[in-house]
Amino acid sequence: MTRSIVLHVTGLTKSYRAAGEEIAVLRGVNLTVAAQESVALTGESGSGKSTLLHLVAGLDAADGGEIRLGGVSIAELDDSGRAELRRGRLGLVFQQFNLIPSLTVADNLVFQSRLAGRHDPDWYEELVERLGLGHLLKRYPEQLSGGQQQRVAIGRALAAKPLLLLADEPTGNLDEATADEVLALARDLVTRSGCGLLMVTHSTRLAATLDRQVNLHAGVVA
Numbered sequence: 001m002t003r004s005i006v007l008h009v010t011g012l013t014k015s016y017r018a019a020g021e022e023i024a025v026l027r028g029v030n031l032t033v034a035a036q037e038s039v040a041l042t043g044e045s046g047s048g049k050s051t052l053l054h055l056v057a058g059l060d061a062a063d064g065g066e067i068r069l070g071g072v073s074i075a076e077l078d079d080s081g082r083a084e085l086r087r088g089r090l091g092l093v094f095q096q097f098n099l100i101p102s103l104t105v106a107d108n109l110v111f112q113s114r115l116a117g118r119h120d121p122d123w124y125e126e127l128v129e130r131l132g133l134g135h136l137l138k139r140y141p142e143q144l145s146g147g148q149q150q151r152v153a154i155g156r157a158l159a160a161k162p163l164l165l166l167a168d169e170p171t172g173n174l175d176e177a178t179a180d181e182v183l184a185l186a187r188d189l190v191t192r193s194g195c196g197l198l199m200v201t202h203s204t205r206l207a208a209t210l211d212r213q214v215n216l217h218a219g220v221v222a
Contacts, residue, residue, distance in 0.1 A: 047217060
């Protein structure tokens with residue numbers, strides 16, 4: 001069965017000015033991610049991996065090329081359109097867990113899906129069970145280990161059943177065993193929810209566990 005393409009990046013370019021000169025970070029990136037596919041984005045430090053993720057998330061604007069998420073061109077959206085896209089169609093997970101300290105685990109988990117008007121109680125219950133969070137729902141982020149916090153962050157990002165999960169070094173703050181466990185859970189839930197996963201990682205070991213690896217070198221996909 002052919003999987004539908006959830007992310008289509010074509011000819012993407014991005015430059016920044018630094019010390020009076022133009023630095024080209026992305027020089028024509030082409031990339032696709034299909035539904036239920038997990039893709040590792042690798043490359044040396046400064047190769048533009050995080051820049052690419054920020055552009056896909058609509059947090060910054062590209063100089064040229066096109067990003068289509070579920071058939072929608074991100075460049076054609078205004079600020080509120082991009083914010084709406086991030087709420088309902090994109091899941092974001094970072095190295096810093098970014099949980100809301102004043103909310104319980106239960107409230108952190110439903111925060112984004114309720115904001116997007118896409119809360120599904122059955123899916124929420126499945127996330128809680130699969131992520132092993134049932135006994136932690138009344139706790140606050142400061143009462144959790146790093147691995148537990150990242151599991152909550154992944155659950156929150158997937159609760160709205162986004163088209164695409166973007167993860168920037170999501171296991172960077174975790175020890176190896178916990179990183180493996182958290183990533184295995186994320187891959188399983190990506191398959192279950194039907195979304196795609198694009199994950200930036202410097203770890204060749206973790207990258208090898210995903211469906212496909214894409215290397216960013218000198219501003220293009222090598």
